[in-house]
Amino acid sequence: MTVKDIAKRVCDTKLFSRSAGALFGRIAGAATLGVCVVGLSGCMGNGIGLGDAAGVDSVRTGSVPAPASPAMVDAAAVQTAVSTADVTEVTQNPIPWANAQSGSAGVISSIEEQTVGAMVCRRFTTTRHSYQGIAKFDGNTCRTGDGDWTLTSFGPRS
Template identity: 45%
Template sequence: MRRLVIKKRFLHKNGRPFGYGVLFVAGISVLALPGCTTSGLDMFSRTQVDRSVKTSTIPQAAPTSDSISDEVTVGNAVTSADISKTAGQPLAWANASTGSAGVIDKIVENNDSGVICRQFTTTRHSYVGIAKFAGKTCLVNSGNWQLMSFQQQG
């Protein structure tokens, strides 16, 4: 008597063997996975860290009307300060039109070449963030103070 052996196959709806599709998808996943991970799992490449990429601060943008208004406000605070009374004490300032505020932490007055100037450092707290600035304002021939420089510090 002969025995009849029936081999069973698991079939999808379209008639293809189920096992080959699973193997194909698993193989593609394994090959694609290293591209989504860190270099620690990158088995096929000897890529080195790219040292040519530099990070730094964003260059200062062109002055806006808000920053100019803040500069004028700081300049007015520096020029109207009575240095004999402040004697190294911080001087707060605020600009209601921009919402910015800060603290002038140093004012130094000098009389270089016959011109009275005040150098200062200040902070500016604004919607952009907090930054430190250094500036200089001088008494010009007309008797008015003129802001000569106002630069953001690194």
């Protein structure tokens, strides 16, 4: 064997080992890619479990009743204070009221009693001190035939 033959043989061995490594790398890469494609195709085809989400939401937002406004929660406390008040004393002594449920309070500054037909009605003005701020309200409550008082109007002064 000559030096040329030995060099050629060494080069052929290197070439063979390089091409075998490259071929093995290509096969391993293709196999890895194939496993990933097959493994992830279930997630992609089904939208990662979101395919059923359209049928899940059966709650209608309009079906949930809205909570009573804070002013209407306080209306019962104000009505009780107005209906039990001595109308002749209000001008000298404004009537305080408080609602423990809402945390609001206020002062009834005027009550005018009127008779409408057979009904006695009281028109009033009050303040309402709440977490939303201070506001002035006007309202009207009337005594029904059975002696109970009914609030006929209550709202912020405009």
